[in-house]
Amino acid sequence: MSRNDRVVAVAGTTPYDITIGPGLLDDGALLASTLRGRDAFVISDDSVAPLYRQRVVEALRDARADLRVGHWTMPAGEASKTLASFGSAIEAIAGAGARRDATVFALGGGVVGDLAGFAAAAWMRGIDCVQLPTTLLAMVDSSVGGKTAVDLPQGKNLVGAFHPPRAVIADTATLRTLPARELRAGLAEVVKYGAIVDAPFLDWLDAHAEALLAMDDDALAEAIARSCAHKAAIVERDPFEHGERALLNFGHTFGHAIETEQGYGGLNHGEAVAVGMVLAARLSERLCLSSPAETARLRGLLQRFGLPVDAPTGLDADALIAHMRLDKKAQASGLRFIVWDGAGRARVLAGVPEDAVRDVLAS
Template identity: 60%
Template sequence: MTDTSNFRHIDVALGERSYPVWIGQGLLDDHARWRSALRGKHVLVISNTTVAPLYLDRVAKGLDGLRWSSFLLDDGEAHKTFANVGLALDALALLGATRDACVIALGGGVVGDLAGFSAACWMRGIDFIQMPTTLLAMVDSSVGGKTGVNLPAGKNLVGAFHQPRAVVADIDTLASLPDREYRAGLAEVVKGAAIGDLPFFEWLEQNAEALAAREKAPLIEAIARKVRYKAGVVARDETEQGERALLNLGHTFGHALETAGKYTTLLHGEGVAVGMVLAAQLSERLGMSQAADTTRLHRLLTTLGLPTAIPPGMDPEQLLALMRLDKKNTAGTLRLILWQGIGKAEIIGGVSDEAVLATIKDALTT
């Protein structure tokens, strides 16, 4: 059962649609806790072929007495597609899922995004529960209700805001996470601090080696602090009309890098890490920030084992074209999340193509 010594409970405050985020150990086996979020008799567990063999049986034990089935994706960002949403909806139909049914997302960000979008589509919206099994999903994508799928033209261009009923972040699942994926999740932790929490950034600098070594106490603290920060932003700006856009620091660059690499060159967190460095360098170029801030960010990401350079061979013009498809842009002009230094991110509109291209080209030659 749940280890209460490091257990954290954080609420995402959205009135009648508020929900808990539970962080700790043994939570997948704490059936009484998460089953309380189920309202009907039908459950579809969406997972993937890597995660399901490890954890599906543990979740299934908590579904005793319900009518449930599972739908498994192949592993990887390339499978977050409309075709797989269609198959998930077919699975709900075969289950006979009614409007009080629930989808459980057991996996990382790809599973969570596709499961949440499928739940948003079925009968115009049914419940879903996030059970993230990657660090990146625990600290970012499982919280806040963003769901969606990719198109060949770009990442997450189709989606919906659909909040979960609960988030069950069992850190025991991170034991099976490869080092590269674990480090990718740390990029999203750094992002939260870089946006608006200088004391948290300083804490990360002091605890970087312990986090890289997966020490549990600092890991739970880092997850909780990042989730608490994001929960506050989501409560104030659920559908990204203003402040919530700040959570995309590094993402416009990062999504372009992921898409250019056909989702095989960089993991999402790796793209965010490189994207944050590029955003910091662009901020310098525009006279908004100092080189010392970029250096601190670069040093922290490097200590955590994350990439900070654009993969070789990428075309600056292609990256700029992909950045133009970003959802934050307005009226054909680039709208980026930049900063005035650590903890001081802001939304900047009308950024020139020339400044972005120069930043990308400089990064490719250094």
């Protein structure tokens, strides 16, 4: 690890470090330092594995000649984050003879991280998982905090477990092979942190938008570290999402409903969250909590990053609301949304009238 790498410490009952910097996938000493035993198992997808899996395997073996290293590759994309894929991953881990002190390395974006983390949580009732995120979205969101899951046709992330990682190692050099659309999707989650808890961060993002889109190493590392620090602090205070951690779902109730209704084949997660944040801001307006100017500011920043800000045409409002009723944030008392009183001031609001949600979707 170089002196320029950033480290964000996640405290709590299962503390771990998030290490951020270029070239970390080749740092065998860093990778091997996370291991408790002699078994390592790399889970990736067919987009990322050809680029980076062999480098990770070789770095591990160079650092630890005694290691047994196995691997399994899944088809890329949200449509593969299923119970069937989960079962295949478990069978592959079993076939490799992984023991209780084995470590799963989740090499890829959020889909890989979610599924690999869930497999690690389930195998022998829980083995270590090291997250190696290769997308900006995964680096700032899904790799941190230990929420793992797979999707069902009825909704996103409905089957899973809380399973904090042993470590998160974010090699920013992998972002250079990221398609522009995926980079922008990650920036939606970065914007989210400014929206919910750090209004000055929105100003910083606005000032550094060109550098971020050009994948400037320093700008990206700062944005990732700042986002991870916010998420780490929230997760430390609320590890199982009983309260404050729900704020991290700003925009996600709308976004997940859109993704589900589109069969995970339309907007990607970051794009859906961008639209969802604007809809959540408009819902806040509708409930007289915030001003149109705040919504316009958020909308403008997301547009600057090339993200969609309007719901796709042709989606049925009733179908979207039906998905929201099944959302994990819903309660028996009614729909629950993360709303805001303006930038940096998000809060949980239960019992939101469905008519208000329908009005926002219709407008």
